[in-house]
Amino acid sequence: MQISEAQPSQLNAILLKFSGDAVEIEKLQRLCLANHCLIQQLDQQWLGQFSLFQLAALQQNWSQYFGQPNAQLTQIWHAKQILWTGPGFKFDLTVDPIVYAIINCTPDSFYDGQPSQALGQIMTKIEADLANGAVVIEVGGKSTRPGYQEITPDEEWQRIAPVIAAVQQEWPSAVLAVDTNNADVMQRAVASGVPILNDIDGFDNAAKLEVVANHRPAVVTMYNGRHYQNDVFETLDQFYQETLASLEAAGLTRQQIALDPGVGFSHAKNTASLDLFKLNSIQPTMKYRAPIMAGISRKSFMESKFDYPMAERLTSTLLLEQLMVEQGARILRVHDVLATHKMINLFKGYQQADLLMAVRS
Known part of the structure; x- marks a missing residue:
């Protein structure tokens, strides 16, 4: 045939x-x-x-x-096929979205930051996330919420280094990521064996690209609307083209690069409306044949646009994540691992279900 x-x-x-x-x-x-x-x-x-x-x-x-x-x-x-590969891992995401768990080692993160988080508390959270379906564990030592306070690379690294070492010892097969926009922290992370780097600034300078070229990690490169004077309608696609070109010039393949539209990152007054546009940008972005991240977990636009306070954003998060998965997003960066894992299983079950309406004569 x-x-x-x-x-x-x-x-x-x-x-x-x-x-x-x-x-x-x-x-x-x-x-x-x-x-x-x-x-x-x-x-x-x-x-x-x-x-x-x-x-x-x-x-x-x-x-x-x-x-x-x-x-x-x-x-x-x-x-x-939608593949995401890096040192020590290869994920076939084509029909299998993954849960990418957020572990904040910070006192000021918008959702779960605490003035003092002991290593034991963090490890308990990681253990639960792995048991509940997390495929990647991402640690971050600096909040990037609107109006965040800058800290030194040393302070950022000191917050996450003990967690990285403890996870590698306790769960050596766990896939780790580090959320940082600092080249020095990136270098320390990959030198410690971390296979994924996530940069909210899209690997925007030579020092970061040098780390990428020397170590060839998998990356998440994010469109940060706070850096653009023009609106997202004009610059999102431009960013994707430029970041893919620079990362591929540094030696990465398309399968090592995940794209993130950067929901919640904008300087515009109509940020919430722009965020909804980004939510609907997934399907056109599939033309780049790169994995796409949905990073919308409990984001503030759910309050500014729909009046949902922090404690009431889980349902809206899951609904919007499911819509992004339908469009092609396959990496779900989340705080609520178990609920997201259940949503993915429900979505896959629906897609594969024996639906009478799907069979026509």
Whole structure:
């Protein structure tokens, strides 16, 4: 059977064309029926529109009906895969979003900062997060909320170094990340074996890029609207192009670079409205074929736009994260690990469910 893609640019609405003899078409119809897909005949070809989840099922189950894999279908599937790789890890995010847990080692973070957080308290939180489904543990030693106070690199490192060492000793297979916008802290982190760096300033200077070039970590590069005079509509796509170019010039592959639209980071008076635009920017951003982070956990726009105080933002966080996952976001940076893990399982279950309405005659 011959298979080709009619619209290669689409991710969540993948249009495929099939051509084959009567026996092959009958097998294809049974395969599609079993996996809740619809195909229709148009002239001498058959057309089907598939979600990523349906395409995954089609590719995985093809051999059961045809005796062997289809090379063209496999090639299409590989072109759609969303991979995130770094030193010691490789995540296939195509149909498996991951929970990326936030561990604040700070006294002034907007959500869970405390004047004094003992190492034991932090380790208890990390243990619970790993048990509840966290795939990445990110530690941060400096708050970046609006109006945050700058601290020295030494102070920032002193806050997170004991946590990094303790996690590496207690859970050596855990994937660690460090949230910092300082090149010196980045250098110390990767030298300590941390495989992921997350920079709210998008690796915006030569010192940071030198660390990247020397160590080749995985990265999260964020659009920080506080640095732009023009609005997000003009500069978000420009940022993605520039940050990808600079990071790839430093030696990273596209699969090592995760993009973050930077919800909550803006100098504009209409920050909340711009944040909603960023929430809806995920699907167009998929054209860059890089993993995308959803970092909206309990952000303040939920209060300024919808009047939700901090204690009441979990439901709105989960709803908006689910909408971003539908668009293509696959890395969920969160405070509430268990609730997010359950949301992901529910979303995947819905996508894979035996829905009668998905099977049409």
